[in-house]
Amino acid sequence: CRIKKATKIVVFSSILIFADTRETGFVNAITSAGVSFSVTKACSLGSSISCYCDPTKLPDLNITDRWEWAGCDNFQFGYLKSKEFLDDWFRKRRDFKAMLLSHNYEAGRLAVTNSMRIICKCHGMSGTCNLKTCWHKLPHFRKVGDLLKKQFDGAVKVMAGNDGKRFIPEGATIKDPRKQDIVYSEESPNxxxxxxxxxxxxxxxxxxxxxxMGVEGCKLLCCERGYDTMVYTIERDNCNCRFYYCCKIKCQICQEKRTVSRCF
Known part of the structure; x- marks a missing residue:
């Protein structure tokens, strides 16, 4: 059953990937973020021989004591490799679709860059912290995904500008999209x-x-068609286990109720 679902998802993505909807923008952004994140992670673990520890200093770090740079999460290398790998095919294109794709790829890379943390460790006798060692630290990719999900919820609909070199927001009251925003030009299908x-x-x-009340809620997910709720009783093995000297473990079979709601 899981294999069939996975196959259907792949078909769904391949059909809609050419439409410039907000879902496609999210897929492109998180793909770019994944490449940047994976390359950076490989650098920090020493899995890639083509990169090195990040030599960048910390220009905005407010530290009164002495500090040394010890970064090895080379996110700049990951950023450049993601850009080189994904943006190469449309470098010579200047059409509207290429502009949208390039923007959403950049939004994904910025999601990784903006999620980087600065970690510092103190050194010195008895915790005096005479010297600090600081470095950039990759976040969990879940945090990057959560950030892009927020950008997806606030995605900006745009249209091509008259000069053909930029796009403008669709509607007079919509703000101009930032570099980290996800953009789209077509409404999503039902x-x-x-x-x-x-x-x-x-x-x-x-x-x-x-x-x-979120997207996983019955009201939104069921598209206001309603839902059915059922209560199941399931058996769970290895319940209330006890150790008896010596040397046996006896467990019970417990029953528990589970409430499941499904859309009409």
Missing amino acids: YCLPNKKIGSLGTRGRECNRTS
């Missing part, structure tokens, strides 16, 4: 109902959270 043409499976039968 994912609520099955659509073989775009590969959408719809949300009928999807498990939802009836107490949540």
Whole structure:
């Protein structure tokens, strides 16, 4: 069952990847972020022989004591390799689609760069901290994904400018997109109902959270069609285990109830 679902997701992505929707913008951004993150991680672990520790100093670090730079998370190298790998195919293109793609790739790379942390360690007798060693530290990729999810929620719809070299926000009240913002030009299709043409499976039968007001909540995920709630009783092995001297472990089989809601 899992293999079938994974296959359908791949087909869905391949069909919609050429549409400039906000979902496509998110996919492009997080792909770029993943390349940048993976290359940087490989550098710090010594898995790549083509990179080196980051020699960049800390220009904005407010430290009154003496400090030394000891960084090895070379995020600048990861940034450049991601740009070289992903942006190469449309370097000679100047059309609107290439501009959107380039912008969202850059947004993904900036999500990694902006999530970097500065870590410092004190040295000295009895914790006097006469010397500090500081370095940049990669965040967990989950944090990068959460940042891009916020950018996805606030994605900016744009259209091509008259000069053909830039894009402008669609609508007079919409702010100009920043470099770290995800942009798109086409409205998303309706994912609520099955659509073989775009590969959408719809949300009928999807498990939802009836107490949540977020996207996983039944109201949004079920597209206001309603949902059904059932209570299941499941058996769980290795419950209430006890050790008996010597030397046995006896466990019980416990029953627990689980409440599941699914979309109509």
